[in-house]
Amino acid sequence: MAFTALHPEAGRLDASQPDLGGGLAWSDIYRARPRPGLTCPECGWGVHAKHTPRPRRLRIFAHDAGRPPECTMAEESWEHHMLKLEMAAAIRAAGWHAELEVPAQDRTWRADVMATSPDGARRMAWEAQLSPITVDDIRARTDRYRAHGIDVCWVSPHARTPVWMGEVPSIRVRPPLGPDPWTVDDGLAGFNAAAGRWEFREEPLPHFVAWVLRGSVITRRTLPAYRRVSRTVEDEYQTYVRDLWWTSRKSAQAQVEHEQMRLQREAEAQAREAERQKRAAEAARKREERAADNRRRRAEVVERGRRAREGQAECARVLRQEAARLRRAAEEQRRARDEAEQARRAELGRNAEGIAAAWWVRLSPAQVEELFAAVIEEAEEDGVPLSNPRARAGVPAFAYGVPMHGGGLYGIVRPCPALAVLSPQLAFQRIFVRNAEEAQALIGAGLPPWRIRDLELPNPR
Structure with missing residues (x-):
């Protein structure tokens, strides 16, 4: 479909103009006999005068059968x-x-x-x-x-x-x-x-x-x-x-x-x-x-204050020693806490699969499908077509939450709060949960509230 055509005598025709841009009437080329030799300006293939369907009834030129596939004018959309x-x-x-x-x-x-x-x-x-x-x-x-x-x-x-x-x-x-x-x-x-x-x-x-x-x-x-x-x-x-x-x-x-x-x-x-x-x-x-x-006036006072300053310096030395001792004690306490935290995380890592399984088993299969249906609906509202809408497998890197993709990582579905500490990257992802209770559990695990999308589904029974 196009609005222009080449006439063997009148030259270039434009269907949008009353005289076709060549001093012709539409009846001179529309269903005229003998048929005028109209051709496409782009590909040179034969075309014929035609009307679009009602109610618009626009005047156009349509390619004859067998046109070349590479003609760009024929591929333009109605819009x-x-x-x-x-x-x-x-x-x-x-x-x-x-x-x-x-x-x-x-x-x-x-x-x-x-x-x-x-x-x-x-x-x-x-x-x-x-x-x-x-x-x-x-x-x-x-x-x-x-x-x-x-x-x-x-x-x-x-x-x-x-x-x-x-x-x-x-x-x-x-x-x-x-x-x-x-x-x-x-x-x-x-x-x-x-x-x-x-x-x-x-x-x-x-x-x-x-x-x-x-x-x-x-x-x-x-x-x-x-x-x-x-x-x-x-x-x-x-x-x-x-x-x-x-x-x-x-x-x-x-x-x-x-x-x-x-x-x-x-x-x-x-x-x-x-x-x-x-x-x-x-x-x-x-x-x-x-x-x-002032310094000149204080010069006479300096000597008198020297001994007093020496005493103060000794006191300050003792205070510094005490402060250093307190810092060492605090450092030892911090190191002990870090070691305990590392041990706790290692224990979590060893038991991660079991913890994740216990987290997901709280939901029945129907509730799992209900959750993912809500996520898919959310993505559609955002205009994001998901490339893996049937994904149900949790990923350790996301605390055994299920990553959903659509032109990139769209979000993580229901990561386990107990394992969130092992997945710091969750803090930068969009997270979907069933309800406020699950949201609060993830917030308690240290995730930002604004990253969490509560789908407001009922609690599992």
Whole structure:
């Protein structure tokens, strides 16, 4: 499925335009006889005019049977196509010309939607980026556009922020729930001069596109002091790092002015500190002069106090000896405690399997399955697909708790409190327990409470 095709006489056709971009009517190619020789601009295979199913009834070009499997245009998703149409409509509403699926002459790039100014002097590519891509790759693709004198904006419709957001000119959009337009909810920001920070701005996609094409919204690098930005998403406070924003010229200037003010304040603070140190040095000099006078006056007292000091020194020596004796005694007590603790841990290690078996045998098989079902449900709510949902074997390294994996170590299920002292790494893992009683047992064993997830299941009977 694609929106463009090559006509043997009219040239490049665009199904999103009323005259197909070639001065033709849809009826000239849709079910026309004899059939026009339309081909795919990407792979050269034959295509034919077609409508999508009701109720949308969009005009598209579909490949004839037997198309080459490597044609990238045929593999684009429905969501990809719909986003391209939305961007094209917004560009045209802004008074610019929009073409879909425009390739470079040297085939180094193919723009999803190419916007061209009414006078033809400016071009800007709008790319719907749905598939994963590295930051280095998207920067390279952006540079290829710039080498041809073309600006570009990358658009993601995914709920999860892509890794390249803020690395290149980019936005994230949110599809509407009803007839409203798509909404830009990331990549667009305004600078709050009073707070000294960037803040997210949400605007309808058509407004954003029009602002960009008019030049009232531009890209601006974030200065180092303002790279961190936060927002609340579904009652959760989240912090992001952004190096690049779409923003107004006013906000761009506000950032510069705020940085100048911040640097000026820092310079003033440094000057005040230098002055304070200067005054402190002068005060120290005067104190030293007074001290020298005092030392001279005390010189006569020194000899009289020598014998008294000798007595005090002897007393201090005795006190030091006693303190050393007390330290040795404390060290011996500590060593004895350490040896006892090592012996206790060694005994635990020898009996670990039996202790762990007694810990797990408290649960019936049904209660064990109930516990792991709750953990799997928790992982699904977190959006983590577990790679070992049927794991039930305890691991000694985790106090015979069961490690669950999903793109990494997700958490440890029901480690034995009595063996927790042998597994210090538990303090850095997420731990799942059946109920508050098991949670308290692990807390009593020294594990941080915030690492423990109480699944609030009933006590085993």
